[in-house]
Amino acid sequence: RAKFTGKRCLAVFDDAMHASVLKRLQMEASLRSAVKHDELRLEYQPIFDVQTSHIVGLESLVRWQQPSTGLTQPMDFIPLAEETGLIVPIGGWVLEEACRAIGELNAARPGSQDISISVNVSKRQIAEPDFVEQLGATLARHDVHQRQLNLEITESLIMDSPEGIVDRLHEIRKLGVRLYMDDFGTGHSSLSCLHRFPIDVLKIDRSFVSTMETNDDYESIIHAIITLAHNLNTTVIAEGIETAQQLSRLRELECDLGQGYLFSQPKPLAEVLAIVRQHEQQLNGETVVGR
């Protein structure tokens, strides 16, 4: 009897496993040709000064638009891309496209190159032997100043990687590109490790921001992160700001920058450029109505 149940369970498991393996293989095959078929696109979310509301940067976020399946979010294909190594060509495309966008941003705002674009990069990508060389070549090809590009890496990228990764980070920074530590607080590094890494900007993970209103401990953690970061001359961005209350509290805690749905969702470049322009007019005290 037990054997029978066991067998039956195994059969069900087999079917489910078969389907998921098949689905994965199909997805991998489609993802393999996504770049060639021009199915990837970037959206951009504004990063703003929480004290003045000036837009100081844009974070690029990749989306996969297949003709048959519709829109796939990064969480549903970036992990597979990382496992299969497809993140290398995909990441190369993202970098290329983001640099092209910087050119467009500058053309839309002649004379000001004060807004930078942040690109998320994976461990696999950054560990490629020619990563730094490619990065420099891409910047040069698009005539982009290094100061206008930032790379976002996660804590786990640093913590789980061999020693060599820190040297790699130094090489990137020597190019003049700034490094952001993404999703801070979710990985295994501790605040006391922070000074060992060449990080310019620290992004407090969304989970802390979303919990700060209901749990005082989270607010204390955010406060501690901001204080320590400032002592290390590191700028702080709060991710995932959704309410006016969160924003005003972060302002009181002297957080530097923020991003989140309250200010703007990620949008295609043209739409985000319109927001940048509208915002600049408002802050300059010009009337936006009727333009």
Ligand code: C2E
């Ligand atoms: P991330 O870098 O931490 O990006 C922030 C994510 O939070 C984005 O999700 C963004 O849309 C979302 N978000 C921003 N503000 C809010 C908010 O107020 N509330 C909520 N609930 N969410 C908010 P998205 O675009 O789905 O990206 C997810 C993750 O995928 C990114 O997390 C990043 O780790 C990865 N990713 C995105 N684009 C790339 C890429 O080009 N390369 C690599 N390697 N990873 C990428």
Ligand code: MG
């Ligand atoms: Mg990011």
Ligand code: MG
């Ligand atoms: Mg993040």
Ligand code: MG
């Ligand atoms: Mg996050």
